[in-house]
Amino acid sequence: MRALHEALCEAMVGGDMAELASILTDEFTLTHMTGYVQSQSEWLDAMETGQMQYHRMETVEATISAEGTTPLLTARTLTDATIWGSRATWRLMLRSWFEPHGNGWVITRTVASTW
Template sequence: MTDESANALAAKALHDAMCDAMVNGDVAELDSILAEEFTLTHMTGYVQSKAEWLEAIDAGQMEYHRIETVEATFNSEGTVPGLTARTLTDAMIWGSRATWRLTLRSWFEPHGEEWAVARTVASTW
């Protein structure tokens, strides 16, 4: 298996683990797979720190009910591997519940011998 293939599999596995942890409200799991300086840029453009996002999930201000990944594409251009995933995300965010068609673009960084999610940007598709 090439390094790029291994990185693609690792990125997809991290994306899946992140989505599962979001649906399960598992902030401990999210904390373990997100880089310390992780940020989530919401479709509104709001940039949220890891600590603030995890606190919002833990407090029930952000509840993810279902995330279906429709398509995922690995990108190894440049120095940081990335994954672009089109999802159907059923969530209640700050009191508004809907199923959003989100594109989640995530970038990864080394974390010991593993990878961590460094940043995710959400937009609609």
């Protein structure tokens, strides 16, 4: 799970849409700290068009737990990003849920909040 989280962060910063598509389910949603829920396709489109640019992500702490039988990774990050025209470094807590896919795992949803 930690390796998948790191791959997510690297792909976000690198703008690697193919990598993101490969590690996220088609039904993936990202819930922003504002509460806005964004589909995978809308989020990737926002990155492709430059509405959301991730400049740097540092994972400060990451823990793995379970919610029922579903693995959950909670990561505290320092995220330098430009989101809809506003650039800042946010202290984001990213909670990501996973499901099995082939011989590995994919991310089904991520919820962002501040810490």
